[in-house]
Amino acid sequence: MTNPRTADAMSLIDAIRNRLWFQRSVEAVAASLRICGVISLAGGLYHLFIHAASAGFVVIMALMPIVGALLAVMFRRRPDLATAARTADVWFDGKNLMTSAWDLFQRHGRHSSMEELVMARARAVAPQWRQRIASVRPIRYSHPITMPLILTLCGIFLLQLPSKEWLTRFQSETNGRVVYHDRNPAVAHGETVPPISESVSVHENPETGRIPSPSFSPESSLDTGVDPSVPGTRQPGHVESDPRVATRDSVRQFAGGIDGHPGATTNKGGQSANDRGNSEEKGESGVASAKLKVEEIIIQRKANGQGADDTGHELAAEAVTGKQGSAVTTTIPPAQHAQTAFRGIYTPALRAYISRYMQELDTQRVQQP
Amino acid sequence: MNTNVHISEQRLQSVYSALCRLRTTLQGVIVGQATLIDELITAILAGGHVLIEGMPGLGKTHLVKGLAACTSLNLSRIQCTPDMMPADITGSEILIGDQSGHHRSEFRPGPIFAPLVLVDEINRATPKAQSALLECMQEHQVTLAGKSYALPQPFWVVATQNPIELEGTYPLPEAQLDRFMFKIKVGYPDDKALLSIIEVSLDNEPTEKLGTVLEKSLIDEIMAQSREVVVAEVVKEASVRLILATHPESGESASTASRRHIRYGSSPRGLQALLRAARMHALLQGRAQVAFEDVRKVALPSLRHRVLLNMESEMDGVDVDAVLIDIINQCLPES
Numbered sequence: 001m002t003n004p005r006t007a008d009a010m011s012l013i014d015a016i017r018n019r020l021w022f023q024r025s026v027e028a029v030a031a032s033l034r035i036c037g038v039i040s041l042a043g044g045l046y047h048l049f050i051h052a053a054s055a056g057f058v059v060i061m062a063l064m065p066i067v068g069a070l071l072a073v074m075f076r077r078r079p080d081l082a083t084a085a086r087t088a089d090v091w092f093d094g095k096n097l098m099t100s101a102w103d104l105f106q107r108h109g110r111h112s113s114m115e116e117l118v119m120a121r122a123r124a125v126a127p128q129w130r131q132r133i134a135s136v137r138p139i140r141y142s143h144p145i146t147m148p149l150i151l152t153l154c155g156i157f158l159l160q161l162p163s164k165e166w167l168t169r170f171q172s173e174t175n176g177r178v179v180y181h182d183r184n185p186a187v188a189h190g191e192t193v194p195p196i197s198e199s200v201s202v203h204e205n206p207e208t209g210r211i212p213s214p215s216f217s218p219e220s221s222l223d224t225g226v227d228p229s230v231p232g233t234r235q236p237g238h239v240e241s242d243p244r245v246a247t248r249d250s251v252r253q254f255a256g257g258i259d260g261h262p263g264a265t266t267n268k269g270g271q272s273a274n275d276r277g278n279s280e281e282k283g284e285s286g287v288a289s290a291k292l293k294v295e296e297i298i299i300q301r302k303a304n305g306q307g308a309d310d311t312g313h314e315l316a317a318e319a320v321t322g323k324q325g326s327a328v329t330t331t332i333p334p335a336q337h338a339q340t341a342f343r344g345i346y347t348p349a350l351r352a353y354i355s356r357y358m359q360e361l362d363t364q365r366v367q368q369p
Numbered sequence: 370m371n372t373n374v375h376i377s378e379q380r381l382q383s384v385y386s387a388l389c390r391l392r393t394t395l396q397g398v399i400v401g402q403a404t405l406i407d408e409l410i411t412a413i414l415a416g417g418h419v420l421i422e423g424m425p426g427l428g429k430t431h432l433v434k435g436l437a438a439c440t441s442l443n444l445s446r447i448q449c450t451p452d453m454m455p456a457d458i459t460g461s462e463i464l465i466g467d468q469s470g471h472h473r474s475e476f477r478p479g480p481i482f483a484p485l486v487l488v489d490e491i492n493r494a495t496p497k498a499q500s501a502l503l504e505c506m507q508e509h510q511v512t513l514a515g516k517s518y519a520l521p522q523p524f525w526v527v528a529t530q531n532p533i534e535l536e537g538t539y540p541l542p543e544a545q546l547d548r549f550m551f552k553i554k555v556g557y558p559d560d561k562a563l564l565s566i567i568e569v570s571l572d573n574e575p576t577e578k579l580g581t582v583l584e585k586s587l588i589d590e591i592m593a594q595s596r597e598v599v600v601a602e603v604v605k606e607a608s609v610r611l612i613l614a615t616h617p618e619s620g621e622s623a624s625t626a627s628r629r630h631i632r633y634g635s636s637p638r639g640l641q642a643l644l645r646a647a648r649m650h651a652l653l654q655g656r657a658q659v660a661f662e663d664v665r666k667v668a669l670p671s672l673r674h675r676v677l678l679n680m681e682s683e684m685d686g687v688d689v690d691a692v693l694i695d696i697i698n699q700c701l702p703e704s
Contacts, residue, residue, distance in 0.1 A: 095654075100658035103599075112597050113374075114377060114597035115599055117657045118599045
């Protein structure tokens with residue numbers, strides 16, 4: 001390689017090898033920039049039309065290809081000399097002069113006159129070609145930064161806009177309630193959701209205490225589902241310390257278990273809506289009967305002088321012990337384990353009724369000193 | 370060392386200028402057939418034989434006559450007919466009586482004993498007569514009665530055939546076709562070329578006025594130089610890929626076009642012909658090394674008669690040139 005006869009040509013080939021490596025690196029980075037722009041735009045569109053997306057997450061995802069490209073550039077080996085010689089012929093229309101000369105440089109021994117001529121011609125053109133290396137564009141297409149930049153800016157702009165989900169929430173809030181459309185198909189379909197105070201009325205009964213009004217229709221409350229923004233509701237895994245809320249959840253869990261969904265302890269608005277078709281088949285008589293059973297238990301507990309909180313707990317406990325495989329761990333006296341009336345007649349409508357009733361209890365307890 | 374390079378450069382330049390002169394001279398008398406002239410010069414000076422296929426009256430015979438005139442080589446013409454016998458080509462032994470009354474056999478060489486042989490309408494000769502050419506073209510010798518007679522050097526056979534004539538013709542077998550380095554198709558000249566033909570050859574025979582452009586020593590020099598033209602490894606590898614791609618049974622090397630249309634691919638002799646012709650083509654361009662474009666230029670005439678289309682493609686009228694162009698584009702990089 002240090003042969004002075006081949007020094008010019010070898011120097012050219014080496015320079016082209018470096019240039020080729022640089023060109024490929026630039027192309028890799030440019031490609032990663034394009035991918036970055038596409039990801040940014042896609043993230044922005046996702047945020048705008050499908051689901052609210054975190055800007056930080058989108059930015060991290062968009063930066064991943066650039067990081068990958070930079071790593072590839074760092075660890076990429078330079079192309080071999082034969083490839084560089086071929087590239088020289090391609091770039092400068094050498095008609096395989098440098099490739100042939102490179103072959104001859106590698107071959108030891110005596111060369112024929114024609115081979116000497118080829119090597120001499122390669123040496124002669126090497127300085128001229130070397131001067132022209134700088135004129136070779138490092139990247140084959142124009143404006144490699146512009147398009148990725150535009151895409152990225154578009155993506156960032158879209159991320160700043162309110163998402164469709166947020167708009168839906170905002171619209172619901174302006175109607176008096178915050179409803180997640182994905183958890184409540186009724187809201188998603190634009191139906192009006194009455195507030196609890198309108199759909200459930202509570203009146204004082206001297207014998208039974210506070211019970212829901214007979215005018216309350218369990219079916220009318222189905223569409224509303226259960227909303228986590230409503231006071232007293234909670235998300236899965238949350239441990240509630242308030243005994244009233246625990247009571248409500250116990251009853252709700254019981255309801256889910258009887259309905260064939262063990263462990264359904266939390267927000268099941270969407271599921272309730274899905275189950276509505278089944279509940280309608282089970283008939284309105286079952287709903288009414290179950291409602292009466294609940295009220296009967298409450299009256300009985302009140303007559304025994306137990307508080308409302310205890311009533312709620314015991315009600316839930318008794319109801320739960322009436323079914324098999326319940327996940328509720330409340331300690332229940334054996335004598336009160338005979339409540340099996342809800343099995344088979346429980347419907348999502350009843351579950352909604354119980355849920356509404358417990359929420360009303362919560363509300364009343366908060367208002368009382 | 371610089372002196373040697375300088376001499377090599379001068380030799381190359383002299384060869385290049387001589388080739389340019391030959392080309393220009395022939396283009397002056399055979400108007401509108403520049404490609405035909407280039408391909409003929411390439412194949413002949415690369416030491417190969419040429420099969421020219423074209424309609425009557427396109428100047429095939431004139432071209433060969435002009436080449437003979439420019440190279441000062443003896444031209445021998447064999448007009449093939451169905452009743453031609455091998456001895457009519459190779460020659461035969463005849464009995465000659467001397468004055469003492471004794472008779473002895475003496476070999477009378479046939480028309481094949483000439484540096485440049487024009488075999489006109491070769492497909493009208495019977496297979497028996499065609500086979501007489503096999504040994505001559507490959508071995509450059511004639512064997513008769515157990516005795517071999519060497520043919521003159523250089524020895525070139527330029528055969529012509531008419532593509533539309535079917536009755537009373539005998540298509541050349543594959544073994545015979547493989548002996549030809551090039552199969553050149555003569556196209557029809559355009560209107561400007563036709564006007565030039567009128568001006569050049571309306572009242573006289575232009576080939577008669579041609580003088581010698583290449584002396585025999587220069588021809589030998591050109592042929593020797595063409596053998597020294599450098600072929601880079603990548604060019605050799607690309608040529609091998611090209612030949613393998615014409616074989617439908619060569620696994621991954623086979624191209625899609627060959628799998629669909631070709632029954633038999635090119636022989637190794639085709640590869641030799643390809644690279645020899647590419648070297649000569651490079652010399653025609655004044656280069657000392659073969660480029661991909663040289664291989665690309667000579668690939669079609671080198672291979673079109675060495676690949677055999679399958680029955681379906683024959684029935685569908687698929688052009689072998691189109692199939693080969695597909696394969697060439699796939700195997701050889703663009704220049």
